[in-house]
Amino acid sequence: MEPSTTSDASLETIVVTGEQPGPGLWKVSKGGHVMWVLGTLSPLPKRMEWRTAEIERRIGESQEVLLGPRVKMEANVGFFGRLALLPSLVGIRDNPGDAKLVEVLPTPLYERWRVLKQRYIGRSNKVEQWRPIFAARELYESAIRHAGLVEKPLITDAVRAAASEAGIPLTPVLLEVGIDAPKAALKDFKKAELDDQECFRLTLERVDTDLARMAERANAWSTGDLAALRALPHVDEMGPCRAAITKLALMRERGLDDIEARLRGAWLDAATNALARDATSFALLPMHLVVDTDGYLEELRRRGYTVVAPDEDAVASSAPP
Structure with missing residues (x-):
């Protein structure tokens, strides 16, 4: 792979600023009960102000608000909960044996890293001893800041504030996971060989070629341009990063290698229960899980719910009888 040749000028998609409407709401219904779903996105324009009047009105009409799906680890294994977000953790972020990236990466991949690191991180060498999975995250975060995203x-x-103001209860959608002997698990992770080069390569690829598209997606969310959101493919560079972790023997042995499927099940259970229980409810869901052809809302459609996008005609979007 050749080092990056993308110039800063070619990445300059101007992100929106000021007050913006955000996307409309998806309507999921069955038997007279309705759930309004807001697709979330990250990163977003740093200087955007979101116009939330419609959101506040729909939340005020609801009996409960479902928060976005997430994994909850037991308090004594908070390390793994934080690891899911790939932070910079002293003690576990370094390569085994304090090896440097130049020693563990193929030369072409390291050269691409070196160019992008200089552009977005600068001269700091603190990341050169980090495992590729952590170094990639540091580069990604620096690059989106450079692009005016956050x-x-x-x-x-904003949704929490609106629910609090209206006195509407929040319902967390949590997959609760516990780990026996967390100290032993941490020790195992420190010495584990991570297959994280694919995570690293795809993150570099996204930073090098997709930064402008990230800004376009952020703009599309902010302005409510659903056609653009559908047209711009969702790139999940974190997928291979999560896979690198869940494939570890220490994760399989602790039953943590199927988190994505279990999290999907947790949200679908929470949503169907809310739709059965409440005349009106409100839910948050990552945008790609809203619009994907195999996303969570498409699964509700397959189960017989009517799903109507903000820009669709209700008749055309009705579920089959």
Whole structure:
């Protein structure tokens, strides 16, 4: 693989600023009960102000608000909960034996890293001893800041505030996972050989070629341009990164290698229960799980619910009898 040749100028998609409407709401219904679903996205424009009047109105009409699906680890194994987000953790982020990236990566891949690191991280060498999976995350976060984007829970915070103001209860959608002997698990991870080069390569690929598209997706969410959101493919560079971790023997042995499927099941259970229980409810769900042809809303459609996108005609979107 050749080193990156993408120039900063070619990456400059101007991100929106000021007040923006955000996307419309998906309507899921059955038997007279309705759930309004807001698709979330990250990163978003740093200087965007989201116009939330419709969101606040729908939340005020609801009996409960489902938060986005997430994994909850037991308090005594918080390490694994934080690991799911790939933070920079002292003690586990370094390569075994303090090896440097130049020693563990193929030369072409390292050269591509070196160019992108210089562009977005600078001269700091602190990441050169990190495992590729952590170094890739550091590069990604630096690159989106450079593009005027931010990874913060802006949407969830606004929804929480609206629910609190209206006195509507929040329902977490959690997959609760416990691990026996967490100290032993941490020790195993420190010495484990991670197959994380694919995670590293795809993250570099996304930073090098997809940064402008990330800005376009952020703009499309902000302005409510659903056609653009559907047209711009969702790139999940974190998928191979999560897979690198869940494939470890220590994760399989602890029953943590099927988290994605279990999380899907947890959200679908919570959503169908809310639709049965409440006349009106509201839910948060990552945008790609809203619009994907195999996403969570498509699964509800297959189960006989009517799913209507903000820009669709209700008749055309009805579930088959």
